[in-house]
Amino acid sequence: MSKVIAIANQKGGVGKTTTAINLAASLAVLEYKTLLVDADPQANATSGVGFDPKVVKTSIYECIIDDVEPKNILLNTSTPNLDLIPAHIDLVGAEIEIINLPNREMMMRKVLDKVKDRYDFVLIDCSPSLGLITVNALTAANSVIVPVQCEYFALEGLGKLLNTIKIVQSRLNQKLEIEGILLTMYDNRLRLSNQVVEEVRNHFQDLVFDTIIQRNTKLGEAPSFGETIIMHDAQSRGAINYLNLGREILQKNNLTKINQSAKNIEV
Secondary structure (H helix, E strand, O other): OOEEEEEOOOOOOOOHHHHHHHHHHHHHHOOOOEEEEEEOOOOHHHHHOOOOHHHOOOOHHHHHHHOOOHHHOOEEOOOOOEEEEOOOHHHHHHHHHHOOOOOHHHHHHHHHOOOHHHOOEEEEEEOOOOOHHHHHHHHHOOEEEEEEEOOOOOOOOHHHHHHHHHHHHHHOOOOOEEEEEEEEEEOOOOHHHHHHHHHHHHHHHHHEEEEEEEOOHHHHHHHHHOOOHHHHOOOOHHHHHHHHHHHHHHHHOOOOOOOHHHOOOOO
């Protein structure tokens, strides 16, 4: 049975697309068939796995607006077990085009229902907004991962996002759960980073992943090569962090028998 996970935060620059790309790659190399869905008009997830959005002829936009079959636009990435449904800039107009349609919040679910059973995991990279496309992603998802950077204003807007999730739960998708809050861009040398970690853990407790994504130069480099961190440098701290996150999600979903003592790879 497939699990659909949206990765969402209306605040930009929190590591959302980095997480979508590299968590998808980590689950794929852990031998789980994974689909990455780029639901952001900026199409950074598309370029981040090696495809030029400018030459993408058919994307998630055509699936939503023109009823194009998603199975016909799946792209195989260089990472084994990882496929992509790409995006391009036309997606920015989709919200206007579907706003008066019946069941407008269900459009992406309708698309993904056609292909999700091919995969163990479907990860949706949402745009940095709480618009209709993001609501579509949350309606289509079983759970949501919320990346939060370990910096000043880390909790800014988080309450609004959690309120949106509650509205989606009550009106559109009762099965939607919070998979976890993911702390990103952590630098253990900075007092501020440690303060943010403590504050988030104190406030959200068990909702926060044990895994923390540390600041890592290789994570920033990889997208410029059109590669996931696993393909770019599998020995890097960033790759190890995301592999640990993948293993933690597998444990949380009872898909692995890894012992607690062996849960994490040491960085």
